[in-house]
Amino acid sequence: MKKMWEGRFSEASSELLERFNASIMFDRELYEDDIAGSIAHASMLGDAGIITKDEASAIKSGLEQILAEINEGKFEWKIADEDIHMSVEKRLSEIVGKEIGGKLHTARSRNDQVALDFRRFVMRKNREISVQILNLIKTLLEISNSHTDALMPGYTHLQHAQPVSLAFHLLAYIYMFKRDYERFVSSFERGNFSPLGSAALAGTPHRINRHATASALGFYAPMENAMDGVSDRDFALEILFNISLFFMHASRLCEELILWSSSEFGFIAISDAYSTGSSIMPQKKNPDVAELIRGKTGRAYGNLMGLLTVMKGLALAYNKDMQEDKEGVFDSVKAILESVAILNEMLKTAKFNKKNMLSATERGHLSATDLADFLVREKGVAFREAHFITGKCVAAAERAGKDLSQMSAEELRGIDERITPDALAFLGLKASMDARKSFGGASSSSVLAQIASVQKWLGEKSSSI
CATH class of the missing domain: 1.10.275.10 (Fumarase/aspartase (N-terminal domain))
Structure with a gap:
């Protein structure tokens, strides 16, 4: 043949x-x-x-x-x-x-033909992924909206730090995924230009109309340089980077879902429909969906690094090395579309245990910073001294087998006489959370403002799709 x-x-x-x-x-x-x-x-x-x-x-x-x-x-x-x-x-x-x-x-070459096909595929997938991420944000926002009163520990170093609501915690992921959405949209805006008519690398002597083909295929306009048209793979690298960053965010969320579903935390029960069992231990209920998403993150990173490495040493214009550009993109695109869909459904069907989350806030002295802030604000104590005094109070609570929020006024005053009874009002866990009214803070009023802001943004984006 x-x-x-x-x-x-x-x-x-x-x-x-x-x-x-x-x-x-x-x-x-x-x-x-x-x-x-x-x-x-x-x-x-x-x-x-x-x-x-x-x-x-x-x-x-x-x-x-x-x-x-x-x-x-x-x-x-x-x-x-x-x-x-x-x-x-x-x-x-x-x-x-x-x-x-x-x-x-x-008036065309396989060079501009493949660049066209691949670019058009990637632009379409940018839009599909964007819509899926919006759906995920909507689900997380619905969960947040119904858990503004669900207290839980906020963590640093995986240690109890300060009390927050589940809504506040999930809003942090919402804003991560919001940035992911915006990256895919930005990549579409930057990449939606047609290479068709670039021919092999230098254009063609035929009197073609590149603007007509660009418009017919849904592009904004033709690419302005024919050599760039056939040799550029930035659009493919961008979608791989965007997917990798999404997976990093999703992997962090999945890591917490895995921890929270364990007996040690007991914050969440993942639906049986999105869990698996053990071949030997009948009691097991494993969070395999979250683990698989966490694992696919490594593949996404590998696909990005693979194409970056292919492209780094190529002289202009087209080289056969660039045939290696597609399989990694196909793999990462398939992975993110499947992962976003199943993560969304898993979250919709999950149940959060408010009682266990609240119980966890009663360990670890989460309102310690509030006692230090009380001494600074109400008693004029320098923060470093207030920090030291509060540390002594925490040590005393540890010896008494209590959380700092459970200490009496007499016990605290015995450590430092400047800790007056009105300090107790600041040590309650909800009071501690609601004291953080600074912009973007964990207070109930701030969380409601963040939810309203995201709802407004979602309304604008949904109407533009």
């Missing part, structure tokens, strides 16, 4: 080369984008008078037939065709004849 490019060659390709060189095993994922790009290109060629209108119409009909064959599972994929582009073009020539089919590739 002849290759489309073999006119210059006197020997046939070896079978080993055909297997090593081919990308059709994975780039056929791009078939919809490839066919859409070819239809737009053929229409433009017809409008520009480079081919006749009848030829453009025949090519379009043939391409639509190929699309139907692929969707119906009737299309035959052959490794000898090398890639999705050659496979579609060969089948097109079988349908409309070589004379007409051979005209489709006028």
Whole structure:
């Protein structure tokens, strides 16, 4: 079987080369984008008078037939065709004849064709992922809105630090995922430009209309430099980076869900529908969804580093190394779409144990900072001295087997006479939380303001999709 490019060659390709060189095993994922790009290109060629209108119409009909064959599972994929582009073009020539089919590739190269297909795929996935992340944010916001009164320990170093609400804790993740959403949107805005018409690297002498094909394919405009058009893979690196950063955030959340679902914490019960059991221990209920998402983070990082390494030493313009750009992106895109969907459903069906969370706040002296702040604010004590006095009070509470919030006025005054009975009002756990009224703080009023801010933002974003 002849290759489309073999006119210059006197020997046939070896079978080993055909297997090593081919990308059709994975780039056929791009078939919809490839066919859409070819239809737009053929229409433009017809409008520009480079081919006749009848030829453009025949090519379009043939391409639509190929699309139907692929969707119906009737299309035959052959490794000898090398890639999705050659496979579609060969089948097109079988349908409309070589004379007409051979005209489709006028004024373009596989270099701009693959750049187009891949970029269009990535732009579409940017939008899909963005919508999924919005859904996740909505779920987390609903949970937050119904748990503004659920006290729990805030942690540093995984040690009890200060009392917060579950809503406040989850809002921290909401803002992480909000930034993730904005990164995907930003990448779309920056990357949604068409390379089609760049040809091999320097454009074409044919009088093509790149703006027409860009518009027909949903791009803002053509890329302004043809060499950049075929050699740029920033859009692929950006989606890999964005996915990696999302997974980092999701992995942190999943790590906490795993901890919180353990007997040691008991803060959350993950639904049976999103848990698994043990092959040997009948009592086990494992948070495998959260663990798998945490594990997929490593794959996402690997895909990003792989493509960064491929691209770092390539002279302009196109090099075959760039064939390695797709599998990692396909893998990471599949992973994030599956992970966001199942994380969302797992959170929707999870149950939070307010009693256990409250009980945990009664250990670890979470209101210690409030006693120090009382001494500073009400008694004019320097913070460092107040810190020292409070440390002595914590030590006394430890000896008494109590939490600092459970100490009496007499016990505290016995440590330092400046700790008057009115200090007790500041040591209650809810009072401690609600004292933090600074912008972005953990107080109930601040949390409600944050929820309202995110709700407003969600309303704006949902209406623009």
